[in-house]
Amino acid sequence: MSKGKRYGAAFVILLVLVAVFLALNICIGSVNIPLSDTLDIIKSALAGIFHSITGAESAAGGAGASSTYADIVLDIRAPRALAAVILGGALALSGYLLQTFFHNPIASPFTLGISSGAKLVVALVMVAALGYSRQVSSWLLILAAFVGAMVCMGFVVLMSRVINQMSMLIVSGVMIGYICSAVTDFVVTFADDSDIVNLHNWSLGSFSGISWDNVAIMAVVVGVATLCVFLLSKPISAYQMGEAYAQNMGLNVRLFRIVLVILSSVLAAAVTAFAGPVSFVGIAVPHLVKSLFGTAQPLLMVPACFLGGATFCLLCDLLARTMFAPTELSISTVTAMLGAPVVIYVMIRRQKEK
Amino acid sequence: MDNYYFYTDQLTVGYNGVPLIKNIRLTLQKGEILTLIGPNGAGKTTILRSIIQQLEPICGVVWLDDKETTKLSRHELAQKLSVVLTERVKPELMTCRDIVATGRYPYTGNFGRLSKSDWDIVEESMRLVHITELADRDFAQTSDGQKQRVMLARAICQQPDIIVLDEPTSFLDIRYKLEFLAILQNMSRTRQLSVIMSLHELDLAGRISDKIACVRGDKVERFGTPEEIFTAGYIPQLYQMTVGSYDELTGDMELPAAAGEPKIVVIAGGGTGTSLFRRLQRQGQPFAAGVLWQNDLDYPTARALAARLVSVPAFAALTEDKLAEMRSLIDGAEQVICTLGREHMRGAAAGLKDLLAYAEKQGKLPK
Numbered sequence: 259m260s261k262g263k264r265y266g267a268a269f270v271i272l273l274v275l276v277a278v279f280l281a282l283n284i285c286i287g288s289v290n291i292p293l294s295d296t297l298d299i300i301k302s303a304l305a306g307i308f309h310s311i312t313g314a315e316s317a318a319g320g321a322g323a324s325s326t327y328a329d330i331v332l333d334i335r336a337p338r339a340l341a342a343v344i345l346g347g348a349l350a351l352s353g354y355l356l357q358t359f360f361h362n363p364i365a366s367p368f369t370l371g372i373s374s375g376a377k378l379v380v381a382l383v384m385v386a387a388l389g390y391s392r393q394v395s396s397w398l399l400i401l402a403a404f405v406g407a408m409v410c411m412g413f414v415v416l417m418s419r420v421i422n423q424m425s426m427l428i429v430s431g432v433m434i435g436y437i438c439s440a441v442t443d444f445v446v447t448f449a450d451d452s453d454i455v456n457l458h459n460w461s462l463g464s465f466s467g468i469s470w471d472n473v474a475i476m477a478v479v480v481g482v483a484t485l486c487v488f489l490l491s492k493p494i495s496a497y498q499m500g501e502a503y504a505q506n507m508g509l510n511v512r513l514f515r516i517v518l519v520i521l522s523s524v525l526a527a528a529v530t531a532f533a534g535p536v537s538f539v540g541i542a543v544p545h546l547v548k549s550l551f552g553t554a555q556p557l558l559m560v561p562a563c564f565l566g567g568a569t570f571c572l573l574c575d576l577l578a579r580t581m582f583a584p585t586e587l588s589i590s591t592v593t594a595m596l597g598a599p600v601v602i603y604v605m606i607r608r609q610k611e612k
Numbered sequence: 613m614d615n616y617y618f619y620t621d622q623l624t625v626g627y628n629g630v631p632l633i634k635n636i637r638l639t640l641q642k643g644e645i646l647t648l649i650g651p652n653g654a655g656k657t658t659i660l661r662s663i664i665q666q667l668e669p670i671c672g673v674v675w676l677d678d679k680e681t682t683k684l685s686r687h688e689l690a691q692k693l694s695v696v697l698t699e700r701v702k703p704e705l706m707t708c709r710d711i712v713a714t715g716r717y718p719y720t721g722n723f724g725r726l727s728k729s730d731w732d733i734v735e736e737s738m739r740l741v742h743i744t745e746l747a748d749r750d751f752a753q754t755s756d757g758q759k760q761r762v763m764l765a766r767a768i769c770q771q772p773d774i775i776v777l778d779e780p781t782s783f784l785d786i787r788y789k790l791e792f793l794a795i796l797q798n799m800s801r802t803r804q805l806s807v808i809m810s811l812h813e814l815d816l817a818g819r820i821s822d823k824i825a826c827v828r829g830d831k832v833e834r835f836g837t838p839e840e841i842f843t844a845g846y847i848p849q850l851y852q853m854t855v856g857s858y859d860e861l862t863g864d865m866e867l868p869a870a871a872g873e874p875k876i877v878v879i880a881g882g883g884t885g886t887s888l889f890r891r892l893q894r895q896g897q898p899f900a901a902g903v904l905w906q907n908d909l910d911y912p913t914a915r916a917l918a919a920r921l922v923s924v925p926a927f928a929a930l931t932e933d934k935l936a937e938m939r940s941l942i943d944g945a946e947q948v949i950c951t952l953g954r955e956h957m958r959g960a961a962a963g964l965k966d967l968l969a970y971a972e973k974q975g976k977l978p979k
Contacts, residue, residue, distance in 0.1 A: 361702065492724035496717055502699045505666055507717040507770075508690030554704040557723055 265558055268550050272565035276343065279572035283339040284331055286576065288583060291327050299328045300336070341468040341476065342575045343568040345529045346539060348480045350547075350567025351487060352525035353540020354559060358494055359518050362424045363604055366540030367407070367526035370427075371434030373537075375410030376403035376530035377461060378438040378445075384457060385449045396475040396531070403527035410434055411523050439535075462588035463534040465575050476528050483524045487560050490517065494556035536571070537590045538597025543567045545604050570596070616675070617642040617806055618774060623672035625655070625662040631670050632658055636832050638825055642773070643804040645796065647817045649841075650827035651851050656810040657698070657778055659827065663808065664695050664776050676774065690718035694770035696763045696777040701751075708754065708762045709747040712738055715769030737769035741795055756783035764792065768799065775799075777809035781816065789813070793820050815863025818842050826850050857916040866916035867893060874900035874919045877938070877945045877971070879964060883909035884951040889917045900941045903934050903964065930963040938967050948976045 285291050353366040360370075367373045383402040387394040417430050446457050487494075493514050496504040505511050529536060547566040548554050574592040581587060618640040626632035633655045640646045648656040661667040663674055665681055674681045676692060684692070694715065703711065715737065716730045726734070738744050741761050746754060751762060760783050767775050775796075781789045797820055799805040811817045817824060817838075824841045826834040828850055834841055842860040847853070855868045876892065876899040878885055885901065890913065892899045901914040902922025914921050922937050924930060942948055948971035957964040971977045 489722070492717075492720070492722065495714065495724055498703055499711075499714055500699050500701055502666060502697050503695070503701065503714075505686075506664060506690060506693070506695045507714070508686040510686060548705060552705060554706065557725075 261553075265551060265553075268562065269565070271550070272547075272562060272569060275569040276565055276572065279569055279576065280339055280343065283342065283572050283576050284335045286580060287330070287335060289327075289330060291331060295327055296331055299331045303328070303332055337468050337470050337473045338465050338575070339572065340473050341465050341532060342571040344473070344476050344480050345465070345533050345536070346543075346567040346569070346571025347484065347564035348476075348525040348567070349529050349536055349539040350543035350563040350570070351484060351560065352522045352529070354544040354563045355487065355494075355518055355522040355525070356540070357544060358497060358556075359515065359522065360418060360424070360427065361500070362427065363545070363608060364428055364541050364601060365431075366538070367522070367529070368435070368535060368537045368540060370410070370414050370431035371436075371438060372407045372410045372414070372431075372523065372526050373530050373535040374435035374438035374442070376406040376527050377535050378442045379403065379406030379409075380531055381442045381445050381457065381461060384460075385445055388449065396472050399531035400475070400479060400528055403531040404523060406438075407523040407527045407530070408520075410438070411519055415519065460534045463536045463590040463593075464578075464586070464588055465533050465571075466586065468532060472532055476532055479528045480525065483521050483528070484560070484564060486517075487521055487525075490514075490521075491556040491560055494518075498554065498556070533589065535590065536593055538593045538601060539567055539570055539574075541604070542593075542597035542600035543570050545600060546570075616640060617644075617677060618808070619675050620663070621673050621675065623659075623662065623674060624670045625658050625667065626670050627658070627667070629670060632830065633827065633832065634830050636672070638808075638823075638832070638835060640806055640808065640823060642806055643800050644822040645800050645807040645820055646809075646823045646825065647821040648808070648810040648825050648827055649812075649814060649817050649850070650833075654827040654829075656827050660776055660778050660808065660810060664693060665689060687718055690770070692773050694767040694772040694775050696760070696767050696775070696780050698778050698782070701759070701763070703751060706751050707748050708743060708751050708758075708765075709734060709738065711751050711762050712743075712765045712769050715766040715771075718770065733771065734769055737765045740768060740799070741765040742791065757785060757788050760784060761788065761792065764795065772805070774806040774808065777807070779810050779812060781811060781813060789816065796820070814847060814858070818860075818863060859912045859916070862912060864912060864916075866890075866913060869893060869917045869919060870896045870898045872898040872919060873944065874898045874941065875946045876900070877902075877941050877948045878914075878918075879948065879950040879952060879967060880904065880910045880914070881908055881952040881956065881961070881964075884953075885910040886913045888949065888951055889913045893917050900945065902938050902941070903930060903967075905960075927960075929960055935963050935967065939970055942967070942971050942974065942976065945976060947978065950977065 281293060281296070285293055285296050349367065356365040356367065356370060357363055359365070379402045380399055383398065384394055413434060414427070414431055418427050421427050421430065442461055446461055449457055493509050496507045496509045497514060501511050543566045544559070544563050547559065547562045551558055551562055574589055574596060578587040578589050578592045616639045620636050620638045623636040624631045624634045625636065636659060638646060648659060650656055658667065662669045676684070681689060701711070713726055713734045716726055716734065717724065719730065720726060738747055741764050743758070743761050743765055746758055746762065751759065754762065760780060764780065781792055784792055793816060796807050800807055821838055823836065824838055825832050826841060833850065844860060847858045847860060857866045870893055876897055878888060878899055878901045880888070880901060881904060886909070889899070889901065898919035900920035901918040904911045904914055904921065904923045905926055905928070906923050907926035911923065920941060922934055922941070924934055950968055952964065954965065954968070968977065
């Protein structure tokens with residue numbers, strides 16, 4: 259069937275794009291590293307891990323020049339690129355879930371203020387922890403972000419009961435976002451001088467400074483959440499028909515809504531905890547992916563959105579790092595420039611359809 | 613209880629604990645069609661929503677196939693009962709076939725993949741509703757009427773024993789109204805499908821339903837066969853009609869008659885006068901009509917619209933007192949119009965010729 263072929267081709271395209279951008283993100287930077295060297299470094303690093311697991315003697319380290327390369331690749335670029343993959347995927351998926359939940363094409367963690375809520379609580383926790391000059395664990399950051407996300411999400415859900423108009427729901431979400439951002443700015447401004455730079459960067463959104471420890475934790479959290487979403491593909495397809503029909507198809511709508519809220523909050527929280535608020539990925543990617551596949555079937559959309567989000571964030575992070583190197587742009591600057599036109603296009607097309 | 617496939621017992625429905633309609637008792641056998649009628653806002657949708665478990669009944673029980681619906685699992689209920697609602701479905705990038713295929717939801721596995729036999733049922737459902745040519749069209753791009761038929765195919769695809777429809781014919785034109793109801797009737801006869809629906813079209817309700825429930829105020833005022841419901845004068849009472857009239861037998865509605873002393877007398881018969889009666893009503897001219905036999909085609913409209921009507925019972929002879937009544941009406945009129953050909957004024961109707969001559973003598977008959 260030609261439909262099957264199209265889906266297959268679309269997946270191949272997405273996988274190739276992820277691979278290509280992953281390679282580019284690791285190779286390109288203030289120091290350009292040839293692809294062959296990069297591959298060697300990764301190969302030997304993997305071999306090292308393999309040997310340390312099996313207990314065999316590790317192979318001798320690389321030559322002097324490539325050991326600097328190895329540090330750049332292994333300690334800085336690889337975790338950052340992987341974070342872009344994982345968090346980009348999480349963002350796109352979170353956006354997709356929220357669009358499904360609210361039956362609203364421009365719902366996303368960012369437009370509904372959920373990212374900003376998460377950001378606020380994370381900033382509070384960070385500042386408090388810094389006050390006691392203690393290291394904040396990744397788990398605590400995720401938990402803080404989740405609490406913030408759930409509070410805002412709860413508020414938006416309550417609003418959605420009162421406000422039937424979708425555009426007004428988004429407006430109220432954006433307002434909540436502004437309030438949370440303002441409070442965050444306030445907190446950041448009065449934080450200790452020495453920590454401001456870091457916190458300031460984070461509060462604008464950035465994939466920089468991500469450690470392997472962070473990557474491992476985000477991989478677990480996002481991985482589990484994504485798997486859960488994938489397993490919910492069938493109920494999501496029922497929910498797309500509207501709540502009344504979904505219920506008649508045998509779906510426990512109330513339970514499903516709660517699960518959906520929790521999963522989208524977990525995904526948005528994971529992103530905010532590590533990379534701060536990242537705008538527009540959640541709206542733009544699901545729409546681009548839907549156009550690519552020509553369907554909105556959840557079974558296809560869940561993995562496709564993840565891959566699409568990964569591609570999108572890899573590209574944006576690459577641009578953020580290299581466009582004005584050595585000055586680094588915040589990730590939201592780039593995602594907004596690439597994503598906002600998509601959102602505008604989507605809204606115009608919707609209007610035409612009416 | 614008495615082998616009813618579906619029945620409600622002491623069902624009270626409403627919102628937020630406030631009862632709206634009390635003590636509803638509806639009964640339905642397999643393969644029967646039940647229609648809810650009643651004025652706008654009477655609570656037809658509330659009853660339907662309570663039957664399909666979308667709204668929790670305030671008290672009472674809905675029985676389906678000897679089981680309480682609340683004790684069935686969601687899954688079991690979905691395999692027995694499907695719905696066509698007024699809620700608009702706005703799916704993205706789904707063809708009409710995709711929409712119909714969602715009806716297979718209660719039968720598919722964990723990932724909702726359809727098997728070959730599932731797809732066969734999808735195709736068959738589309739054939740039954742005559743929408744095969746819409747199969748690959750984008751659902752969002754179809755008309756309201758087409759959407760409604762797709763939703764019926766979807767409901768049939770769910771292979772239910774009972775199907776609940778909320779005002780299913782509202783968006784359909786006359787052809788598709790009849791086609792839609794014919795499909796339901798056919799399904800009820802050939803597959804023993806039970807149907808519960810609400811309709812605004814009383815004429816259609818009277819024709820398709822095995823049972824009709826009239827919802828008014830806080831109760832189901834009447835429940836029974838169409839013959840029991842459509843008794844003279846009941847429909848205007850049910851809908852609290854203050855203007856116009858409704859003919860229980862034909863389902864015809866007429867606007868309010870022009871009141872006043874009739875200046876025009878119409879001699880009609882055999883359906884020749886009906887359009888003239890309506891034209892005079894539009895012009896606001898009170899008129900008299902006669903003599904009409906009560907089994908005449910023109911009789912129902914004349915009864916609804918004429919300021920004065922002279923009639924005789926079906927097949928009865930034309931008596932002198934009726935003719936005298938007509939003559940006095942002609943005396944008071946400015947004009948007499950005859951729509952009936954003279955060649956038909958024979959036998960029992962021969963007396964009409966005399967009336968015509970009477971009018972002609974007074975110069976009230978236009979040349």
